[in-house]
Amino acid sequence: MTAAVASLAGVTVDVSADRGRRRTAVRVLDDVSLELAPGTVTALIGESGCGKSMVASALCELLPVGSVATGRVRIGDRTLDPRDSAWHRVRGREVGLVPQSPATSFTPVRTIGSHLSETVTVLGADRSVRELADAVAYPAWALDRYPHEVSGGMAQRAAIAAAVAGRPRVLVADEPTSALDPELAAATWRLLAGAAADGAGVLVVTHDIETLRQVGVCDAIAVMREGRLLARFSAGEFDGLASTSASDAADAAYSADATTRLTDDEYIAQFLQEVR
Numbered sequence: 001m002t003a004a005v006a007s008l009a010g011v012t013v014d015v016s017a018d019r020g021r022r023r024t025a026v027r028v029l030d031d032v033s034l035e036l037a038p039g040t041v042t043a044l045i046g047e048s049g050c051g052k053s054m055v056a057s058a059l060c061e062l063l064p065v066g067s068v069a070t071g072r073v074r075i076g077d078r079t080l081d082p083r084d085s086a087w088h089r090v091r092g093r094e095v096g097l098v099p100q101s102p103a104t105s106f107t108p109v110r111t112i113g114s115h116l117s118e119t120v121t122v123l124g125a126d127r128s129v130r131e132l133a134d135a136v137a138y139p140a141w142a143l144d145r146y147p148h149e150v151s152g153g154m155a156q157r158a159a160i161a162a163a164v165a166g167r168p169r170v171l172v173a174d175e176p177t178s179a180l181d182p183e184l185a186a187a188t189w190r191l192l193a194g195a196a197a198d199g200a201g202v203l204v205v206t207h208d209i210e211t212l213r214q215v216g217v218c219d220a221i222a223v224m225r226e227g228r229l230l231a232r233f234s235a236g237e238f239d240g241l242a243s244t245s246a247s248d249a250a251d252a253a254y255s256a257d258a259t260t261r262l263t264d265d266e267y268i269a270q271f272l273q274e275v276r
């Protein structure tokens with residue numbers, strides 16, 4: 001296998017939470033190991049609250065304040081501690097993040113063009129604002145628009161333009177299609193696949209595995225449950241399982257009583273069912 005462009009090795013994260021009058025630590029990631037190969041798109045899936053966004057945050061060191069992380073994060077040739085000051089230079093340049101709500105992640109008092117211009121300057125990007133806009137099919141006439149004046153799809157394109165400006169070797173997108181209709185979702189997946197075609201290792205957190213698979217740009221699928229990474233499949237393995245032996249387990253999982261706790265295999269089978 002080609003050397004990974006990013007990896008998590010045995011990453012465990014505890015965040016502190018209020019429990020009545022006491023503060024307790026809640027484990028949100030439990031010994032997670034994951035590698036991203038260059039030129040590939042990996043989808044991270046699993047039920048709500050299982051820790052997908054925490055994995056994305058760990059790859060950018062954007063974990064909640066007060067969280068305690070152990071394990072290793074490697075980006076390119078660097079192994080970074082969670083509080084390493086080098087993260088300031090790594091974010092944007094080596095790891096790009098496409099946020100879940102691009103329209104609200106931009107400052108409302110500045111235009112999209114102004115945001116991209118600042119990103120280009122800060123990162124010393126090798127493409128102009130116009131070139132970045134062209135790369136993601138963001139219309140030049142809309143660079144003077146404020147974030148609230150553009151559609152969800154346009155805001156998403158602008159966010160991807162900002163994330164790829166520094167030509168990061170790792171691109172992390174947290175539910176980038178959650179507010180988009182299927183057509184715009186497919187266009188977003190293709191843009192992210194374009195970053196992979198340029199050599200990046202791309203991780204997408206998504207509940208939209210069906211559209212992603214339909215577009216045919218997904219190389220690997222990792223399944224999470226309760227802070228653990230249960231399994232990682234190549235797209236071919238996933239398709240094979242979805243169409244054959246897993247079907248029975250999926251049917252069993254779907255018909256299981258709501259109070260019945262699924263086994264890990266049944267849990268995985270639920271997701272196979274979605275793309276069958």
Ligand SMILES: Nc1ncnc2c1ncn2[C@@H]1O[C@H](COP(=O)(O)OP(=O)(O)OP(=O)(O)O)[C@@H](O)[C@H]1O
Nearest residue numbers: 015016028046047048049050051052053054055064
């Ligand atoms: N800022 C935070 N502070 C404390 N706990 C948090 C914070 N963000 C998330 N959590 C907790 O961490 C756990 C994992 O959350 P996470 O957002 O990673 O799940 P997810 O799989 O991305 O969910 P979803 O699909 O609903 O976005 C959950 O128990 C959540 O309540």
